[in-house]
Amino acid sequence: MSDAAHAHDDHGHGHPSGVMRWLTTTNHKDIGTLYLFFALIMLFVAGSMALLIRAELFQPGLQLTNPDFFNQLTTMHGLIMIFGVIMPAFSGFANWQVPLMLGAPDMAFPRMNNWAFWVLPVAGLLLMGSFWLPGGAVAGGWTMYPPLFIQGGISYDLTILAVHIMGLSSIMGSINIVTTILNMRAPGLTLMKMPLFCWTWLITAYLLIATMPVLAGAVTMLLTDRNFGTHFFNAAGGGDPVMFQHIFWFFAHPEVYILILPAFGIVSQVIPTFARKPLFGYASMVYATASIAILSFIVWAHHMFTVGMPAAAQLFFMFSTMLIAVPTGVKVFNWVATMWKGSMTFETPMLFAIAFVCLFTIGGFSGLVLAIAPVDIQLHDTYYVVAHFHYVLVSGALFSIFAGIYYWLPKWTGHMYDETLGKWHFWLSVIGMNIVFFPMHFLGLAGMPRRIPDYALQFTEFNQIATVGAFIFGFSQLIFLIVVLKTIKGGAKATDRVWEGAEGLEWTLPSPAPYHTFETAPVVK
């Protein structure tokens, strides 16, 4: 209740239109859509870089690029895929789904939510624009290791600025998600009744808040080393480049889980729906997610066994890394147990979710192989590592994003997607993905180093197979684009519940979900 004069501040009653709607919007659905479209555009940008990389690697020798440009491509591919595709896509899901799943009308801080998104394209432009600067884009790897990152040109400064901006966006987004989940749950929706997607995002946001200052500090120290004469990491001045690796991975290993925990959440929503059974072991899923998050703080040095460290430290990081397999195994077991004797149907979201469970497990197992310090010393910086993290991030994170899009798109748009095209997209993606990345295990085991544009003749066949797979996988994403655009434009009317086995507050809303929802919170029994 307020005086009418005050009430003009309340922007919840109108439905703005045009460009200003998107620039000034504080509506969680609009902002979720913006995140998802940003991620989609960046997926094609960074995916094109991947295709260029694979085209270059189709045969030994230099065909399309020079070594420096090749390094720029690998670096930017990694940076954009992580910070421009996976993270924004999950933020898009969080924006769309968290308030709907909690019975909340919006995020806790809608204006901050708007800022959190709109700084992202600025960072994206800084990153992409650096290709046109003297010296080209950054070429020192997405990990930004010194001394390369101290020695590079102006694009390195811009990349540091872009990383700061993306970090700011993540912090604002995370604080919003934590406060929304904790403070805006519908009456009766206790923490242990929350959908698992909300739990995984709560823990992800917690991890982001805990680790972002480390990244910000690390890149700022790089910046001062480059421009202000400090020597934090500059060996020439008594600094320690290895210490950057410790600091970076202290951030970046939790970051790996930031990239995968929301994927666990999406899959944990999709599988019970199409198995028509409640999620097996809900509480154990929550505790497993929390355990993975806690363990992520004590495993960072498994990325740097080769820099040299005492045997005791190697053993500690090796065993702590292996320990992560336990809660992850609990999750995989629970997903399989949920499907066990379920009345399963295999619509596109379920297909992607099943592929996630199978292929992410392969990525997890190759991670266990790499956790073994003596083996890692052999495989470090080989294509085995490339295969491992692509099984985690492509068939893990990206496939879960596809599953989530197909699962919730009817709720968002009010139209059913084209199931036939969806299945084409799935099969081409899953076949293409395995053709690209599975041979990389063999390349790595045979000793082919990563981040090189040329290679010994013995690696040719597997590289050619990988390149063919990359083009199948890459071009199959155009089907996904068509499906999304087609669904937005029209299609069969989606019912409110959309899926027979779907449970949760979001399915009580009409399809498409109205612009304003849950202005009065529902009561959850």
Place this chain on the structure above:
Amino acid sequence: MEQVKTEVCAGESAGAFVFQSRPNLSLTRPQERLVFWSLAALCFATAIGFAWLGYWLILPFAGLEIGLLAWAFKALRSREGDYESLVIEGDVVVLEWHRGKHGARRELNRQWARVECNCRTPGRNCRLSLCSHGHATEVGQYLNDEARLQLAAVLRSRLQG
């Protein structure tokens, strides 16, 4: 978009009509303390640890971030006291509201009070106000359209009766 008000109560109290609503705030103080202090401890422990080794530039970022988190929780707490109430007793209509740092009370004469409900589209995007002497006060801001329309009907009958 404001917080949803779900704690709505409307009814008779000693002959008076009373309508009250409060925000739905699910965050408890122990939860807030646990989340805030665990994050602050983790961030500062990490930052101080690295500062101890000479890498002190993490510390100011940890401070800024925890400051932002503290502000966010403080902003949430400031909503704890939000409410709106409407009492019709005899010939007097008393409106009271409190939002963040702002609050007010207004008394209207029941005979002069008029219910206005403007919907941009039929039944949707409605604003409910009590008007008197050329001055409108919005009511039921925390309700959805359906509940707002119901309240409007109840108020009309109460003001006429």
